Amino acid sequence: MSERRPARVAAPALLADGRRLGGGMLRQLFIGQCLVLALHLAWMPAWLVALALAVAGYRYLQLRSRLPRAGVVLRLVAVGGLVLALWLQFGTLGSMDALIGLLLGVYLLKLLETQDRRDARVVVAIGLVATTVAFLHDQGIPMAAGALLALAWLLQSLVWLAGGSRLRQTWRETAWLLALSAPLMALLFVAFPRLGPLWSMPQMDRASTGLTDSISPGDIAELSRSAERAFRASFEGPEPSPGERYWRVYTLSHFDGIRWSRATPDQLAATLERPVEAFVGAGARSPWQSPETARFSVELLLEPDSRPWRPSLGTPLAAETPQRYLADGTLEGLAALSSRSLLRLDSSGAPPAYADPAGSRWHRLLPVEANPRTRALAQRLWRESGRDPDAYLDAMMARFGEAPYRYTLSPPRLVGEHRVDDFLFDSQAGYCSHYASAAAVMARMAGIPARVVAGFLGGERHPDGHFTVRDYDAHAWVEVWREGGWRRLDPTAVIAPERIERGAQAVEEGADAFLADARFSALRMREVGWVNGLRLGWERLEYRWQRGVVGFQRESRRALMARLADWWRETWARLDTLLPGHSVLTTALGLAATLVLAAGLALLARLGLRRWQLQHDERRLVGILQAWLAGRGLAARPGESPAAHLRRIAPEAGPAGRALNDCAHDLERLAYAPLEAPERAARRRRLARRVAEVRRRLPRPRRGRGRAGA
DSSP states (O other): OOOOOOOOBOOOSBOTTSSSBOHHHHHHHHHHHHHHHHHHTTTSOTHHHHHHHHHHHHHHHHHTTSSOOOOHHHHHHHHHHHHHHHHHHHSOSSSHHHHHHHHHHHHHHGGGGOOSHHHHHHHHHHHHHHHHHGGGTOOSHHHHHHHHHHHHHHHHHHHHHTTOOBHHHHHHHHHHHHHHHHHHHHHHHHHSOOOHHHHTSOOOOOOSSSOOSEEOTTTGGGGGGOOOEEEEEEESSOOOOGGGOEEEEEEEOEEOSSOEEOOOHHHHHHHHTOOGGGTEEEEEEOSSSOGGGOOEEEEEEEOOBSSOEEOEESSEEEEEEEEEEETTSOEEOSSOBSSOEEEEEEEOSSOOSSOOTTOTTGGGOOOSSSOHHHHHHHHHHHHHTTTOHHHHHHHHHHHHTSTTOEEOSSOOOOOSSOHHHIIIIIIOEEOHHHHHHHHHHHHHHTTOOEEEEEEEEOOEEOTTSOEEEEGGGEEEEEEEEETTEEEEEOHHHHHOHHHHHHOGGGOOTTGGGTTTTOTTOGGGGTTSHHHHHHHHHHHHHHHHHIIIIITOOHHHHHHHHHHHHHHHHHHHHHHHHHSTTOHHHHHHHHHHHHHHHHHHHHHHHHHHHHHHHHHTOHHHHHHHHHHHHHTTTBOOOTTOOHHHHHHHHGGGSGGGHHHHHHHHHHHHHHHHSOOOHHHHHHHHHHHHHHHHHHHHHSOOOOTTOOOBTO
16 A cells, blocks of 8 residues: 655744744745736836845845845835836826835835734735736736736735645635635625726826827828727627728817817817807717617727727717717717726717708818819819719719729828828828828818718627727728718728728738737737637637626626526426416425525535534544544543544554544644644644544444444
8 A cells, every 4th residue: 555645844934933934934925926016017117026036135145144134224215216216117106007016116125024924914915905906907817817826825825824834735725715705706796886986096098099189191000000909899789781880989170281180069169159068968868869860789898098089880879878979979988988898879870960060161161271282173173073062072082093092001101281282192192091181171172061080990790799999990081061961981982992891901002011010919810710719719708708797887787686587587487387277386386495495505504603613622523533433443441531542543543543643633732732823723624624534534344343442
């Protein structure tokens, strides 16, 4: 019979004097700091790693008696240096990043003065806080997995400090604590309301899209280099076709000859001498267009954004939560997003069907001296079209579709004073913003109200039905006022229809610029089947996590309770169907099931209470073991103490002999040794495990064997 391998014994948490921490415990605390710091490194300065190594190196040399204990002066200098470094890094100590960096720095420096058990527990407590704070950066699956690993390590450190002597024992105790907390965690997750202020604390200015308040030809082309995610969408009901996926973000109505820019409601009110309420309305529904025209209902999972913009498929009509509806068709939230958020929205899928309160004159304004060659071209096309606005727009769009105009992801840079002239007559190669800017200018030159709309076109459809829209999907198009409504004009659809159907990656001209800033993105290998499958699987899992876990709000909680109620009603109706005319019997079965469930819960509670009592009463626990041994022919002799009884029968107990000796030793330590409360509790738990081991390992008695000690 092979000899049992002894359990690995952990180094003592304390040195022999019972006060100072041993090297093993300091190493445990340092590894915990590394795990917590790893959660923050993607957002924090890398020099924090050097700080952690420096503190650990100092403590190592101190244990080797090569350096003195860190005094007050050294600790004050370290804290002062930390504050100065954070101020130089972030320019302020009031931002969220600086405050998190200060917490991490103090957490690392605390190891300098950690000498005894109390200090070690403080270090672990700060680590738990720092682990929680990591979710202010990100709430994805990798962050949750890393936080769980750090939490397990920190809890194991506490168990070790409480008196754990074997690594297997400390990890088993840690796993037991985590398992016990899991039901409470699930209950709090479902039932406890979200603490909004915690997750909406002021953070660094973070924009989820590369769109800005103003654009000039070529700006949006730069976004084709990025694969950053802007938002995700899931439709409830019909989905738009590729040619209908125009996600409007904001409207640009002011042109200074070079750039198109937004005119906010406050700016319009001041310029046109109108009240602000004439250009914006707040509420759950749009005050500008009837909700009955809604074609699409979509759930948006929005990325954090320091700006209030919200994407909408066409004109926004209604949302589950109050929003700001601008008269130009722009949708804004009441506040910026500090974390990922869900928004359910109804939209028309088409441009606004109402007049802009700014008036047609505002949408015809142009600099008088700008772009003279374009003005001459517009006048010629206007005469050739018989001064018919629709014929003029058709002729303008047809001109864009003719050679030598090219659609390219790498447009030449325009730096002249008359940039529309330079594009139309010189470079004749550009991206969507070039053509949209030129089309809007030419429409205004003919007296047709026009504006540029910036947003996104398309989005990648995943196998589960949701769409992901990224920076490279950014797009610009034109809206012109015709016959009582705004009409969408997209020159890109004329010159590069593949961009409309298949996205920016389908454009061949300048294709080397696509994803140039995302060289390690899995999107660059989307043509490799298994790689693309892994990417889609991960994104689907991450989307469900964000939508179902991170985005679990009051509405989701109500929906869950409603589903449980529906399940109960369906089950009851099924019983009534199986037993027609036996409503009394059905009721009796229901009551019986309830009673059985209640009895089972009561039994589990009683067993748990009994186990708790046994773990806290070592004499009773050993007395029950002695009675059990007596039933197997190993009774105690008259006047024999419990410890002596267990030691006497250990040699003839076979595999259970070692556990019996351990039981005797632990019983004597608990009875006579001056143990502290944590060590006493650990001894009791160890004794309970050894008693259970005796019951498992003791061989069955042979038939006809007499009772020992009779």
